[in-house]
Amino acid sequence: MLRSSNQSDRLLIECRTRCTTFETTFLSKAVAFNFVLFILALLFLVNVALPAQTAPFTGDDSDWWSTLAMYNHIDFSAPKTHTQNRAPASSNFEIAGVVAGSDQIQKLAIGIGKTAVVERGDAANGRSQVCYTSARNPHAVHLIFEEAGEGDCYSFYLFDDGPPWKGRDPCVVSPRISASLQTASGLHLGQTISQVRSILGEPSTILHDKLVYVYEVKRRSTARDLERARQAHPKISDRELHESFDFYYFDSYIEARFVDSMLTYLAVTKSETYP
DSSP, X not given: OHHHHHHHHHHHHHHHHHHHHHHHHHHHHHHHHHHHHHHHHHHHHHHHHSOOOEEEETTOOOOTXXXXXXXXXXXXXXXXXXXXXXXXXXXXXXXXXXXXXXXXXXXXXXXXXXXXXXXXSOTTTOEEEEEEEOOOSSSOEEEEEEEETTTTEEEEEEEEOOSOOTTOTTOEEOTTOSTTOBBTTOOBTTOBHHHHHHHHOSOSEXXXXXXXXXXXXXXXXXXXXXXXXXXXXXXXXXXXXXXXXXXXXXXXXXXXXXXXXXXXXXXXXXXXXOO
């Protein structure tokens, strides 16, 4: 009986030991698995947060699709360019889930994929560009986002093929880019002139195979705008802050080009400047 009791105790001890060993092993594997997931997530976030590689093309103007040079020389006086004193719908500035603005390159890296940032031009018309393209079927569709100046001018371009340009190689092929890609307002390649006008309204200028829209409107700064201005200019007085930053000008430029009366090129630019 005593031996049987000892054997029972021994079996109980062995069972507890095995259970403890099993629990420890299971927990260790679970912790290790979660740690691996954490590391992978961290690597993804770090990869997105790290600056993309840059490809400099200083002094190059082969990017025929960029309207920056022309935009910088637009005379916004209404009698010459028929500037419309209103702002177009904000949905015109959104495409592929990204709104043209200060964080557009970071959002593109997350939503579509990271690509090299092409630095082009000089101090006068320097611009940073990221390019995405579709597979050729039968022609490649390109979506290019652009930032210019001191980060106060943002553009995107959607067009069907076209002449080659320097800095085209870094374009990333993505299934998100296709002929059916459209802005949040419904603009897309292949539309007729009347379809584009039904979305944007009467153009500022009609030039042969293109419609040009030029807008300028004065807006009051939000509380957040003033807070950012205060952070950027901590030494100025409250009076100077309000005199300089209570209002800003919202300028935008939209150009639609057509071949055989079908939209093949769309440029959308916006800029916010203080007087």
